[in-house]
Amino acid sequence: MTQLRPNVYAVGAIDWDRRLFDELIPLPDGTSYNAYLIKGSEKTALLDTVDPTKISVLIDNLVKAGTDKIDYIVAHHAEQDHSGGIGDILMLYPEAKVVTNPKCKGMLVDLLGIDDDKFIAVSDGETLSLGDKTLQFIYIPWVHWPETMGTYLKEDKILFPCDFFGSHLATSSLFVEDEAIVYESAKRYYAEIMMPFRTAIKGNLEKIKGLEIDIIASSHGPIYDKPKFIIDAYKDWVSDNVKNEVVLPYISMHDSTRKMVEHFVDALIERGITVKQFNLTVTDIGKLAMSLVDAATIVLGSPMVLTAAHPKVAYAAILANALRPKTKFASVIGSFGWGGKMVEQIAGLIGNLKVEIIEPVIAKGHPKDEDFTALDNLADKILAKHKELGIA
Numbered sequence: 170m171t172q173l174r175p176n177v178y179a180v181g182a183i184d185w186d187r188r189l190f191d192e193l194i195p196l197p198d199g200t201s202y203n204a205y206l207i208k209g210s211e212k213t214a215l216l217d218t219v220d221p222t223k224i225s226v227l228i229d230n231l232v233k234a235g236t237d238k239i240d241y242i243v244a245h246h247a248e249q250d251h252s253g254g255i256g257d258i259l260m261l262y263p264e265a266k267v268v269t270n271p272k273c274k275g276m277l278v279d280l281l282g283i284d285d286d287k288f289i290a291v292s293d294g295e296t297l298s299l300g301d302k303t304l305q306f307i308y309i310p311w312v313h314w315p316e317t318m319g320t321y322l323k324e325d326k327i328l329f330p331c332d333f334f335g336s337h338l339a340t341s342s343l344f345v346e347d348e349a350i351v352y353e354s355a356k357r358y359y360a361e362i363m364m365p366f367r368t369a370i371k372g373n374l375e376k377i378k379g380l381e382i383d384i385i386a387s388s389h390g391p392i393y394d395k396p397k398f399i400i401d402a403y404k405d406w407v408s409d410n411v412k413n414e415v416v417l418p419y420i421s422m423h424d425s426t427r428k429m430v431e432h433f434v435d436a437l438i439e440r441g442i443t444v445k446q447f448n449l450t451v452t453d454i455g456k457l458a459m460s461l462v463d464a465a466t467i468v469l470g471s472p473m474v475l476t477a478a479h480p481k482v483a484y485a486a487i488l489a490n491a492l493r494p495k496t497k498f499a500s501v502i503g504s505f506g507w508g509g510k511m512v513e514q515i516a517g518l519i520g521n522l523k524v525e526i527i528e529p530v531i532a533k534g535h536p537k538d539e540d541f542t543a544l545d546n547l548a549d550k551i552l553a554k555h556k557e558l559g560i561a
Contacts, residue, residue, distance in 0.1 A: 170230040171343050173384065173392065174325045176208040176302070180215070180230035181388075182223035185339045190250075194361050195455045198354060199339030202250055203388045205329060206234055207322065209299020214241040214268075216320055216329050217388055218254030227254055228261065238262060241289070241297065243304070244269040245331035246317045247276035251388055256281055268297065270308060272316035293318075307376065309333055311369035313362045319377075326383040332362065333373065334399045336390030344394045351391060355399060358389070359406050360458035365493045367407045374403060411465040411497055413560045415551060418447040418457060419470025420479040425504035426472045429536050429544060433468070433502060436548035441561065449481040454488060461494035465560060466551055467524075468500045469515055476509030486518035493521050498554050500547060501529035504536065527551060 171179045181204040188196050202219035204227055213236065219227045231239075239262040244252055255277070259265060268289045269277065277283050291297070293308040305321040312333040319330040336354035345351045363370060385393040385400075393399050415437055421427035430446065437444050445460040461467065467489060471482035478486070489496075499519060501512050512529050527550050532540040555561035 170233040173205070173343070173386065174327065177322070177325060177327065178206040178208075178230075178234050179343060179386070179392070180204050180206045180227060180234060181217075182219045182226035182230075183339050183341070184220070184223060190337065194337075195453055196337050197453070197455070198337065200337040200389055201339055203386065203390075203392075205386060206231065206236060207299060207302055207304070209302040211298070211300030212240040213238055214243055214297075214299055214304060215239050215258065215265075216243045217245055217251045217331070218242070218258055220250040221253035224254040224257050228257070239265045240299075241266055241268045243320055244273055244277060245319060245329070245388070246314060247273050247280055248314060249280065251331065252277060252281060255283065259283070259287065268306075270306070270316060270318050273318065276316055296323075309373040309376065311366040312373055313366055321380055326381050328377065328380060328382045328385050328396070329387075330377075330385060331388045333370075333387065334385050334393065334403065335387040338390040340391055342391050345391045345398070348398055352398075352402060354390060355402065356406070356462060357455050357459050359403070360462050360492065361455055364406075364458070364462065365491060367493065367495065370403065370407050374400070374407065406462055409495055411495055411558065411560060412443070412463040413441070413555050414443040414445060414460075414464040415466045415468055416445045416447070416457070416460045416464045416496075417468050417470060418449050418452065418482065418485040420449050420472065420481050421470070422472045422474075422479070425532060425535050426470050426502070429502050429504065429530070429532060429540065430470045432536075432541050433470075433544045433548065436545050437551070440548055440552045442548070442552060442555065447485075449479075449485055457485065458488070458492055461489060461492060461496060464494070464496055465555055465558060466498040466500070466527075467496050468502060471501070471503040471511060471515075473503065473505035473509045473511050476511075477514045478503075478511045483514070483518060486515050490519045490521045496522055496524055497558065498527055498551065499524040500527040500551075501531070502544065502547070504532040504534060506534065525554070527554065
């Protein structure tokens with residue numbers, strides 16, 4: 170339990186040991202479940218709870234803060250790492266009401282079985298007085314669920330945006346101390362969770378632009394007491410700007426594709442293009458997701474397995490398709506033994522990407538001189554496309 174501002178406390182929990190989120194997302198640096206207690210002169214509000222595994226930490230922090238009553242539990246988001254402790258808090262503070270928007274209310278009823286009469290539904294822009302402190306509720310849907318909202322504490326100029334601007338980072342520091350470390354963690358978080366909703370996030374950035382914000386207190390990671398840092402990062406990530414970069418996830422079974430990848434990477438580097446290469450047998454998918462945030466081009470490398478791409482390459486294509494990066498171009502390189510439709514399969518798996526497909530290079534068996542020449546030509550074509558965008 171730590172005080173951010175007079176009568177505003179961080180009461181959430183640090184999860185140092187968690188290494189996987191949603192049974193999908195790697196957490197190399199753990200995470201935190203941030204909850205905040207605001208004591209007004211008349212009313213007290215708890216903003217979010219914690220993952221059910223850490224409910225005892227939240228309760229201990231409320232006790233340390235001398236919390237003899239909670240009038241309102243503000244639920245910004247129905248996902249259980251934020252809402253999972255609401256039932257326990259209602260048992261301890263039965264007079265409390267759950268304040269949220271109608272869509273989130275419906276989800277909380279479905280997910281947690283909270284009684285309908287425990288809710289106060291608020292509209293976009295509505296305010297709630299705690300006496301000397303005023304909460305303003307702001308709908309910020311699709312960061313990253315459709316019901317998400319944030320709270321702006323007017324008197325202290327603090328924005329509580331739930332997952333928006335968050336980072337999966339376990340740290341004992343309340344506020345951001347090392348911007349480089351937090352930037353890396355926040356970019357990973359954006360890539361894995363927020364990037365599919367880039368267009369919606371652009372609109373939400375516009376929505377908060379008029380607020381005077383001294384602090385951004387997200388629901389994961391350290392708090393931003395210099396909020397321009399993370400707002401500027403998000404503006405860059407959600408923009409349409411791409412960089413002179415090629416992301417190259419690949420698999421090689423018998424070295425043919427590996428030799429093609431090595432030659433192709435050298436060709437790209439010689440042309441001044443930054444390459445981010447990922448061997449999919451060992452890749453951290455979070456790192457792969459991060460690489461897609463800025464890259465102009467993705468090239469998938471695969472041998473033919475039976476008549477299709479290697480399953481790990483197909484998974485990488487599915488992942489990219491789900492994340493919907495602003496990538497402009499795509500291609501495929503690899504080898505085959507007796508035939509198949511690998512290129513058509515991969516193209517079908519990335520339909521969400523609004524990319525131009527550059528002619529693939531597929532070798533029959535071990536790559537030959539003409540295949541290496543074709544890889545050089547592919548590198549030339551990618552360079553020309555990047556030059557057309559003004560990034561090379």
